[in-house]
Amino acid sequence: MDFEEYLKKKRKIIDRALDEYLPEEKKEPKLLHRAMRYSIFAGGKRLRPIIAISSFEAVGGKGKVILPVACALEMIHTYSLIHDDLPCMDDDDLRRGKPTLHKIHGEGMAVLTGDALHALAFELLLKAKNFQVIQEVAKAIGTEGMIGGQVKDLEAEGRKVSLKQVEYIHTHKTGKLLKASIRAGAILGNADNKRLKALSAYGEKFGLAFQIMDDILDIVGEERVLGKKRGSDKANSKATYPAVVGLEKSRGIAYSLLKEAKESLRIFQEKSWVFEKLADYVYARIV
């Protein structure tokens, strides 16, 4: 199958499931349900759910048990973006080409909507009835994961940071959830140890490369593609790879990481074609 077509097909399945799992707008509290749906359906590449489903299928997983988990990952990602966009954090007015949630419903509602998606994500994770998966996701978004990275990111603003520090921020803020996504799929698909390890290695390297490319795109990308203002990292004095090692070296690091990521999946042979394509796309920054 063509990779573009593959992505489109998966996104359709994911969006249908998200629609099913999100509370209806006509149900009280309507304003909250509307806000949750606005943020989830404001766009988004569905990268984490696609990774989870692809990992699940790559190890031979069958059935729909992965779907609520995949949707939970997207909800967690979206909750983190809503909180991240708040004036007290990155203060972004645009996200995925649309006004950020607090611009429409106010900051209080944005805080609560993020919290609601966070809680709903755990309700969905429970549907798969797998303690390890919930445990790994919970850890990946806690103080040793996503939130830990966000705190360090916040602390670093306006300060001179080392390569080690920006690596910490990126691997935690973005990397841990991406790695948890690929692992969740593999675990639910009953991967053997060798395959789980290989996919984890891919997830780790891919996650860091993805955030480095995100840094690069913030400098060289087109606003139409970005869905937000270019140069916002620099304006906010954020800790980024280009700020620390320059644009070209950042690109080189990302390239090496993605190459290593692909190599770690050799045991899968043609069954990992999706992840190879994904790495190429991230480098070209199409997804």
Next chain:
Amino acid sequence: MDFEEYLKKKRKIIDRALDEYLPEEKKEPKLLHRAMRYSIFAGGKRLRPIIAISSFEAVGGKGKVILPVACALEMIHTYSLIHDDLPCMDDDDLRRGKPTLHKIHGEGMAVLTGDALHALAFELLLKAKNFQVIQEVAKAIGTEGMIGGQVKDLEAEGRKVSLKQVEYIHTHKTGKLLKASIRAGAILGNADNKRLKALSAYGEKFGLAFQIMDDILDIVGEERVLGKKRGSDKANSKATYPAVVGLEKSRGIAYSLLKEAKESLRIFQEKSWVFEKLADYVYARIV
């Protein structure tokens, strides 16, 4: 045992467990771990963990499986307070007699600290290895529970509300988590259906009465006991029972609810003495 002594003993056990489960301050990200500990140890009655443990023991539960769940409930409560105190929500400077978290570490850190406690709570809930307990807690703090109530509370600010609306706010914002606390203890203690039902009925009525007494205390309480400024509900034009039905009628409703709550536990005979005392204390507003 004397009830005061009982509460003191339980709080000691809970505080020791909270200290064990919270990441150490000397571990990175230090600022985040310090902030989490500040908010958890800034005081607090430990009502939810006490209720969970007491329910667990009332149905004959043995061992320590309830402890991580009890601590998770306190972390969820604390996360909700941190977010609730933000300038974009209730804008409180004091909580439990101490400066609120955003006053010390800024709003961004307060948002993230709440998020970190939220995620850690689920890690702790997992330790009991009981899907039903996690499911009930997740639901109780989601759009049909705590967050639903908070959203309606936010929407009601400055508006005239009906008794039905303020009942919705109180049963959701405060009641659902209290009810989930008593149910979590009962489920983990392997309660039979009759006892689980009885404790649920207590939790529901107790939860509403507790919030009504909280409204009343905001008007008549001493600031020394409150740990925050008196009259903040009125200043914020919050939806409260006294605002809708007056002080005396509010007291009457709370009294009836607490009486019914106690009556629902008759099958426990003397084994539910803690819950009877608790109801009396809440009415006298000592706890």
